[in-house]
Amino acid sequence: MNSLETVVSVDEMTIEEHDALFVLTELVRTGRAQTRSDLGRLSGLGRSIVTQRVEEALNLGLLEEADFGVSTGGRVPRTLRFKYEIGTFVVVEFGARNLGVAVTDLAGKIVESVHENWDITEGPEKSLDRVVKMASSLIKQHNLPDVWAVIIGVPGPVEFETGKPVAPPIMPGWNGFDIRGFMLNAFGAPCWVDNDVNLMALGEQAVLKATNQHGTAADNLLFVKVGSGIGAGIISGGKVHRGANGSAGDIGHVAIAEESKVVCRCGQIGCLEAIAGGWALARDGEIAAKESKSPFLAERLKTRGFLSPIDISEGANSGDAYCIEVVARAGRMVGETLATLVNFFNPGMLVVGGTIASTGDLFLAAVRQTVYRRSLPLATRDLRIVPANPNHEEGLIGGAALAQTEIFSRSHMTKWITESSPRAILGH
Amino acid sequence: MNSLETVVSVDEMTIEEHDALFVLTELVRTGRAQTRSDLGRLSGLGRSIVTQRVEEALNLGLLEEADFGVSTGGRVPRTLRFKYEIGTFVVVEFGARNLGVAVTDLAGKIVESVHENWDITEGPEKSLDRVVKMASSLIKQHNLPDVWAVIIGVPGPVEFETGKPVAPPIMPGWNGFDIRGFMLNAFGAPCWVDNDVNLMALGEQAVLKATNQHGTAADNLLFVKVGSGIGAGIISGGKVHRGANGSAGDIGHVAIAEESKVVCRCGQIGCLEAIAGGWALARDGEIAAKESKSPFLAERLKTRGFLSPIDISEGANSGDAYCIEVVARAGRMVGETLATLVNFFNPGMLVVGGTIASTGDLFLAAVRQTVYRRSLPLATRDLRIVPANPNHEEGLIGGAALAQTEIFSRSHMTKWITESSPRAILGH
The missing domain is CATH 1.10.10.10 (Winged helix-like DNA-binding domain superfamily/Winged helix DNA-binding domain)
Known part of the structure; x- marks a missing residue:
């Protein structure tokens, strides 16, 4: 069975x-x-x-x-x-400060993807207009056929059934916005909207399944993104677990064990993100730079006037002692929370990605050490803790996988067939 | 779709x-x-x-x-x-110190259930012999038809595909035991084995679905049992999430935020269970009784020679100040962990059961207060935190629901039909 x-x-x-x-x-x-x-x-x-x-x-x-x-x-x-070439998927991934757009065939194979800096706080109309422009240009350039589906990943919770963002903290103006309607209007195609980390989790799952490396481990997968904020994508029994309100995986604001008086951007005290998130490390880094604790960050701050998470990550990679220390500490803090989640969820695969995690083995080693120390032996017996794919395309690959799931459903395809060929249902 | x-x-x-x-x-x-x-x-x-x-x-x-x-x-x-009366399900629920056996029809309706004290450390042969005796007696007494399936719930992790317990900490002798084979031999029927709390989660889900009280909230449900130990059953998208090794929900040994030097029975320091589990409360209660901090517990200890979790729960219900305080504190500690899990999992329904939780509103109120204070607003927007059904039959009801799922699968029923009537597949 x-x-x-x-x-x-x-x-x-x-x-x-x-x-x-x-x-x-x-x-x-x-x-x-x-x-x-x-x-x-x-x-x-x-x-x-x-x-x-x-x-x-x-x-x-x-x-x-x-x-x-x-x-x-x-x-x-x-x-x-x-004939996978009969249609096109448009897959879009919004970060807090960047935007990726890919066009794929119906097998999810990326024809081309483009990435650019984009501030999500520009709001939905301007941001989605930009998406339409980028995607249309790619479609024209490659002379691609009809768009069959549009997938949009956003850095906030989404009510999956309606595709509407739900009180997304870092996306002012997007709450309840009808992204589906906007895209239907632009491309005449159905649109599904999901949390960005969910798409990354789906992308890692798709790659693992395609290479068939780890059996069924990818059926119970956690993808943890430690970027500016901290979030998780959850695959349970092969399917995305989105939760009752689409907010599952929102682990940036769980309370940490360590005594902390730091106020988080959410207003609470002691949130994981306020200590170990990229925005927190950048905030602390500016103080360290001013206090001459980090030559690397001092130089960056002088040149640019502010610091961002990527500076901390690059500082650690370049050997700056302060950056190495805070990244390792962040790894231990994130590891403490992940240990709880590993006991609770018993994943077969834990994938760690995001700006702060992309510091070679430094962050990952700290996570691994803490998780293995603090989780039950059975929960970690077959657990693999691996870095995310370094190409940063997992969200786009995951979006294309989601498009396939939604488009090749019985109800959707039957409708398409009926509309494309009324003969098909009128009996023979 | x-x-x-x-x-x-x-x-x-x-x-x-x-x-x-x-x-x-x-x-x-x-x-x-x-x-x-x-x-x-x-x-x-x-x-x-x-x-x-x-x-x-x-x-x-x-x-x-x-x-x-x-x-x-x-x-x-x-x-x-x-014709639901054509067959019988045998559903069994082992606790650490008790045993429940029910016989049901194929609709999962309980014909009769019996409960008795039983020590799981008696080991598999003796324990399962007892089950066979109890079930056979019920079947004979009610003149029930063929057993179609046996479901066994045990207080430890189980590899669901094989039905074998996996390194269950409080079940010496059970590791890897072929429960399925034993039951097939006894009843000539297929057997499925699951963690006890998973069955309880299924039972609560079945009841909620049947009464259709809360829409789809029960599709993402957490059942938390605070008995001697602490464990959770997880329903994701309507199905039990068992994890990669069948240990999902094993939250008794997550690290708590509070500074603690208490050594857990698992050997680690700072486990949730070592502070808030029933065994820990009984352990602390004996000291309190000896130090005359609790008249209720002192009386119990004098009478019986030792304390068990039920004494703490009954003490709290009878108004003993010490018991009330420790139960409320346990509720807050469990609530801290649940707040993290609510952020992560975004359940629609959180059901709290077990000996320690069965203290009227005392424990539940402490859990509620902590979860609502420490979880994100979106994750708790529609969340209902409710007590488990007071009849303590949810594990048996859940077992019968699991039997239905397994038995009325295409492959199983097709096989049954084929064996019962070769004519059925030999064409007409």
Whole structure:
């Protein structure tokens, strides 16, 4: 018995006339069937209906005939292939101060991605206008087909069902904004909005699954981003856990064990982020620079007038003693909280990313040490603690994976097929 | 788009010849179809195949004809009903010092349950022999039909796929024991083993779903048991989250914020359980009794020679000032950890149960106060913090719910049908 079966409702198990076409194309898309005879065997549908529906799928451009397959006697069958080039996904990732846009095919393969500095506090209209401009330019440049889906990652909680940000602390003006409506208007395509760290978690999962390195470990995965703020993306049983209000993973403001009088930007005292987040390290770094405790940061502060998390990270990488010390300390603090979460969640894989974490092994080693010391042996027996992919594209890859999940759902594809070819449901 | 669709593989969407019978009985069992004409419409199967398969289901005893339905013109249709009385579930719940056994019908309705004191350290053979004796006696007494499934809840981590306890700290002798094999041998039925708190979480979810009180809040539910030890059961997106090693929810040994030099029974310092667990309160209570700080506990200690968590709980309920103070303090300590978990997991429902929590509003009020003070506003916006059902049957109810999920899976029922009636798959 596999886990799928336990959640399958009977509705999902029946092929009705109007979605045989969907079932057949899905069998090809997911690599389970390559020939018409595979399709007949796997779907339980008769030969003539398979032939008719495949013909329709070819006409719609969903499938194409590929090389000849291996004959098992008789005529050599032609293999079928899902035409991933028929549509385009637009995937967008907003950070607090940067913006990434990718265009991919329907397999989630990135055709091109561009990144630029962008301040999310510019508000939704201006920010999304910029996205539309960037994506449209990429689409034109590569002469890409219709946009099938738009995915937007934002650095704040999102009500996934409506795609609306919910009281996002660092995104003034975005609360409740209809991002879906905006994108539908711009691209004529459905849009899904998610928390940025959720997309990163999905991206790491997709890469791990594709390379099949760690069995089922990626089915229970935590992605922890230690950038300006601190947040986590949670994969439970292969699926994103978003929680009752879409705020799951919001661990920046958990109370830390250490005595602290530091007031967080949220107003509370003793928040993890107020001690170990990038914004806190930059804040402390400015004082250290002024007090001549860090030559590296003093130089940066003189040149630029302020410090940002990346300065701390670069300082640590360049060997500045102060920066090394605070990054290691941040690693231990984050590790304390993660130890609690490892006991609670028992992940198979803990991925650590973000500006502060991208300091070679320094931050990671501190996290590892603390988690292994403070978690139960069973919870860490098979746990792998690894750095995030260094290419910083995991959010875009995760967005494309989310687009596939949403687009290749039965209801969505059946609707698409119906609209593209009314014949398909009007009986044969 | 609902969440089911995204995880449905194409395999699950096709009716093949051999499981049409399963699909039809499932449609009746889940209340979606009541008549043969409903079945035809919902399954997409032709009238003659529906008639044949329903006939077989009637012969197998899975379905029965019930009252006449409402006619929509023509002959009045006879309604069909799934025969929940055709089989029996045995559900067992081991605590550290008690044992509950229930027999239920296939709808999970408890026919009778019995509870007795039992020490889990007696080891697996003796303990499971006792279970077989108790269950057999109940089955005989009520003249119940075949056992279809056995569910066993144990107070320790379990590898769910094999049903084997994994290094359970308070269950000496049980590590790796083949509980499934033992029960298969005793009842000739498949067995699933799970952590006791997971079953309690499932039970609360089942009750909340049945009474449909709180919408989808129960889909993301935490059940926290504060008994002798402290543990949590986690429901994510409607399903139990067991983690990579089956140890998810094991929060008794997370580090607490408060300075502590108390050594836990796990050997670490500063564990939640070593301060707020029932065993720790009983340990401290003995000292308090000897130092005459608690008349209630001194009396108990004199009578019995030792104290257990229930004494602390009863002391608090009887108004003993010392007990009230330590229970409230335990509530605050547990609340601190839960605040972190609420930020991380964003549950819609937090259910608090166990001996120490069963002290009226005292413990719960302390938990509530701490969680609301220390969690993010969004994470607690719709959060309900409620006491566990006072009947202490939630583990048994949850076990019966788990039995249903496992037994009424496609693969399991198809196998049952095949074995019960070879005709069913040999084509008509």
